[in-house]
Amino acid sequence: MSWTPLSHRIHHLPLILAGPILRRTETGEVTVWLALKAAREVELKVYSTKGGIGEIVDVPLLQGAKSTVQLGKYLHVVAVTAKPINSNVLTYGQIYAYDIEFDRDRESSSVGVPENEKENLLSCLWPTSPDLSVLGPEAIGYFAHGLPTFALPPRDLNYLRIVHGSCRKPHGGGRDALPILDNAIEQFAGMANFRPHQLFLTGDQIYGDDVADAMLWALTDAGDTLLGWEENLPLMNDAQIKKNLCTSIPRNLEKENVVGAKREIFREAPIQKASNAESGYKKPIELQPGTRSDIARDFGGFTAMLVNKPDKSKSHLFGLGEYCAMYLLVWSPVLWCASFPKGKDICQESKEVKIWDKEVVELDGFVRNLWRVRRALANIPTYMICDDHDVSDDWYLNREWCYRVLGKSLGRRVVQNALLAYAVFQGWGNMPAQFEDGRVGDKLLKATEKWSDSAGTDVAVWEEAASYLGIPAVDIETGLPKFKLDDDVLILDRDGEGVGEVLSWHFTVRSFKHEVIVLDTRTWRGYPVESAIDPPMLLTHKGFEEQIQQPLRETDLLNKTGEFAIEATLVVVPTNLVGLWIIDAVQRRDVEQGKVFNSDAGDAWNFHELAFVKLLSEFFRQRDRVIVLTGDIHYAAAVRLSYWSDCHFGDCRPEIECLPPGSKLNRQSSVLAQLTASAFINEEWKTHVVHTKIKSLFPERSHECLGWNEPLELVTIPKFGRKKALAAPVRDRQSLPDWGYRVDWVKRQKARLFLQHENGEPSSRSHKNKQLPLLHRLWNLISLLWRNRWLQEGDEIVGYSNIAIVSFQWPAEGDGEKAVIQNVYWRPLWEPDSVVYSQYFVPLGLDESKVD
Numbered sequence: 001m002s003w004t005p006l007s008h009r010i011h012h013l014p015l016i017l018a019g020p021i022l023r024r025t026e027t028g029e030v031t032v033w034l035a036l037k038a039a040r041e042v043e044l045k046v047y048s049t050k051g052g053i054g055e056i057v058d059v060p061l062l063q064g065a066k067s068t069v070q071l072g073k074y075l076h077v078v079a080v081t082a083k084p085i086n087s088n089v090l091t092y093g094q095i096y097a098y099d100i101e102f103d104r105d106r107e108s109s110s111v112g113v114p115e116n117e118k119e120n121l122l123s124c125l126w127p128t129s130p131d132l133s134v135l136g137p138e139a140i141g142y143f144a145h146g147l148p149t150f151a152l153p154p155r156d157l158n159y160l161r162i163v164h165g166s167c168r169k170p171h172g173g174g175r176d177a178l179p180i181l182d183n184a185i186e187q188f189a190g191m192a193n194f195r196p197h198q199l200f201l202t203g204d205q206i207y208g209d210d211v212a213d214a215m216l217w218a219l220t221d222a223g224d225t226l227l228g229w230e231e232n233l234p235l236m237n238d239a240q241i242k243k244n245l246c247t248s249i250p251r252n253l254e255k256e257n258v259v260g261a262k263r264e265i266f267r268e269a270p271i272q273k274a275s276n277a278e279s280g281y282k283k284p285i286e287l288q289p290g291t292r293s294d295i296a297r298d299f300g301g302f303t304a305m306l307v308n309k310p311d312k313s314k315s316h317l318f319g320l321g322e323y324c325a326m327y328l329l330v331w332s333p334v335l336w337c338a339s340f341p342k343g344k345d346i347c348q349e350s351k352e353v354k355i356w357d358k359e360v361v362e363l364d365g366f367v368r369n370l371w372r373v374r375r376a377l378a379n380i381p382t383y384m385i386c387d388d389h390d391v392s393d394d395w396y397l398n399r400e401w402c403y404r405v406l407g408k409s410l411g412r413r414v415v416q417n418a419l420l421a422y423a424v425f426q427g428w429g430n431m432p433a434q435f436e437d438g439r440v441g442d443k444l445l446k447a448t449e450k451w452s453d454s455a456g457t458d459v460a461v462w463e464e465a466a467s468y469l470g471i472p473a474v475d476i477e478t479g480l481p482k483f484k485l486d487d488d489v490l491i492l493d494r495d496g497e498g499v500g501e502v503l504s505w506h507f508t509v510r511s512f513k514h515e516v517i518v519l520d521t522r523t524w525r526g527y528p529v530e531s532a533i534d535p536p537m538l539l540t541h542k543g544f545e546e547q548i549q550q551p552l553r554e555t556d557l558l559n560k561t562g563e564f565a566i567e568a569t570l571v572v573v574p575t576n577l578v579g580l581w582i583i584d585a586v587q588r589r590d591v592e593q594g595k596v597f598n599s600d601a602g603d604a605w606n607f608h609e610l611a612f613v614k615l616l617s618e619f620f621r622q623r624d625r626v627i628v629l630t631g632d633i634h635y636a637a638a639v640r641l642s643y644w645s646d647c648h649f650g651d652c653r654p655e656i657e658c659l660p661p662g663s664k665l666n667r668q669s670s671v672l673a674q675l676t677a678s679a680f681i682n683e684e685w686k687t688h689v690v691h692t693k694i695k696s697l698f699p700e701r702s703h704e705c706l707g708w709n710e711p712l713e714l715v716t717i718p719k720f721g722r723k724k725a726l727a728a729p730v731r732d733r734q735s736l737p738d739w740g741y742r743v744d745w746v747k748r749q750k751a752r753l754f755l756q757h758e759n760g761e762p763s764s765r766s767h768k769n770k771q772l773p774l775l776h777r778l779w780n781l782i783s784l785l786w787r788n789r790w791l792q793e794g795d796e797i798v799g800y801s802n803i804a805i806v807s808f809q810w811p812a813e814g815d816g817e818k819a820v821i822q823n824v825y826w827r828p829l830w831e832p833d834s835v836v837y838s839q840y841f842v843p844l845g846l847d848e849s850k851v852d
Helices: 006-012 179-187 213-227 239-248 253-266 293-298 320-331 350-368 370-378 399-406 409-430 440-453 459-468 541-561 581-593 609-622 685-691 722-733 774-786
Strands: 016-025 030-036 040-049 057-067 069-072 075-084 095-104 149-151 162-165 198-201 382-384 483-486 489-492 507-510 514-518 568-572 625-630 637-645 668-676 703-708 713-717 739-745 752-755 803-809 819-826 835-843
Touching (some): 006 213, 016 075, 016 095, 016 320, 016 370, 030 095, 030 409, 040 075, 057 095, 069 440, 075 409, 179 752, 198 514, 213 320, 213 350, 320 370, 350 370, 382 409, 399 409, 409 440, 440 459, 507 541, 514 541, 541 568, 541 609, 609 637, 609 668, 637 835, 668 835, 713 722
Parallel strands (some): 162 198, 198 382, 514 568, 568 625, 625 668
Antiparallel strands (some): 016 030, 030 075, 040 057, 040 095, 057 075, 095 149, 162 803, 483 489, 507 514, 703 713, 752 835, 803 819, 819 835
16 A cells, blocks of 8 residues: 555544553542544543453443643644542552543534434544554453453552563664563453553653654654644744755755655655745755754754764654654554555665665564554553653753753754643643643643644744743843753753743652652753763752652651551652663763763763762662662663661761760661663664673672762772772771762573563564575574574673563561562564563662671
């Protein structure tokens, strides 16, 4: 089937374009997110099931309704929350089901639906025309009744199952690991204590900068159709920049009209040649796939393409419609067309044709199991937090990036488009209370509707939306974004002049026995005053108070009232606390050379010693055990950090002479487990290598650091010669250290089988062919050796596409036996049709650390 533009298909598609996605779920409220092609009043009902096992839907317990928000002509989004009927609340150990009804808006119409009849969830999920059937089975639930189901986290932590992962690039290396979650839910669908209970997507849910050319083709088409208008992107500021645009983007005028003519076959509104350079705006459709790198750099200030990486942003998203369409395409198969155009019909150069066709093959593989992703997201409470690629690579990495991007009209527009899409597609479901009537989220949604109604021309309402999103105003004199001081660092002036409310991206989820604190480490950074490229504090001083101290204190109060009995604290941190030594070495070299946009230099917590130590002390002032879930780095691993303190960072050590006779300093011991899972799909040759026994030749070394508070000093103590290394700083300071920590990498256990055949049937592929040429047979031999299980069973890292499920060993008695377990699921080369899991077992017993 040839390429068909969305405008030719939209009327035949089902009402629901994406979703349902089960979002924030608590005992007294359940939120479900959907994207529709028409306006509706959406009613959500949550039901008990007979026996609590999910098979038979029983009585409604929660109910709620909300009208959709119109982002465009064919894009209507809602996060509807159901609340108790007659004081009913949900509890643990039960399977619940939910259904959704759609009441037609007065101005909307629905073909084939009587005036007084409501549509329901199952009738609105799939197209009625067999020619437009969505790829994959038509299933959104795991039981005969067809409805999605879920279970709340249990009271016993030994049964708690938390899923996490990050970094999902549709054309990335490997095969998408998120569909594995569908198998994990299906396997235990009727067992409330064993099915996965919560999913945390820890960053890079989309890639705004690194987009396949064919996907941008589809996104631009879909975005313009969904919005019903074409956005004017600001590109020109002065004559010199206009001249740069004309000379920096390669063009072939002789072939341009031919390409445009061919595209008319595939698109109702073909990508045409660039309009006159004197124009102050361009529409997304005019900025062709594969040609956006120079534009993103020169007019947007973006950095994804710097340091010899031009292909990384050759199809960077710019328009609001493109960002919105990206979410719809990575979460649902509905908008995908049956096929893309061939590269030879689109591209002018043979190299471009090969890239296009290669990326189309990768996209075809991604969409094949998208129905399983859709089903999984409908059946597990899902929480999300942004990282840089949700906007663009290096987003707010350092002060220089902020100046480069927010100081340019196009850069500022793209950041706002990305954040607006993030708020609607991700943030709304995390914190639905922020979007209730009259709250800041509701004001943002109303402003967005006005912006769309004006076809993107109402400048005042756009600036209003920017203030709600926390995008700092521009200094009139310098043309650069405004900063302000927070103690000794600079922060973006997100709530500057006249700004009353700003959306928060951080949030906390509490259940019967555990809490999850999700940090926003992108928009709360503290930038050094001295240099614009120095690594920042990933949380500013105010951020520590609001995002860590305050939630922990609130939990303690709730525990005292008896509302909760929380014992386990988990923290979602998009960027790693501790990384591989080779990555740290490369990033430190880049920082020293000023190449800060080469390798995300400064994005790890341990790059800013003050912030890292402060993070540990804030955790351990109020908790003795903390489990950190993180991603970003494109591998899976586990780290154990044991911590002790006589005097926390920032506190004053009491004078020994002032202590009562016989008293001792109150030493505290604590432990932190860092569990990393990444990427869902974005593996590369470097992660393949560290996955194997080759990495075992260069293992991660345990290391110990000791610190003094006044003045701050941090000393790394080697494994050998510890006493000698410690003696010098103790002698110089005439005192023992105030605190210290030790980092140990946890061994990856041998892989165990999860699924023999992921898709139900073994592959029919055969690698035997005696007629192959000698070089081909030699390559097959090397490939066979590389796929050898012994070689692939490395000691520390999972470097292939993965997803992790976290569980607990939590005895009622015996504190020293507590542990957290991370099972990382991936597809092995020795049996590529199967799924295996590697286990990381992290003891959480408190060490009696001491300084000898």
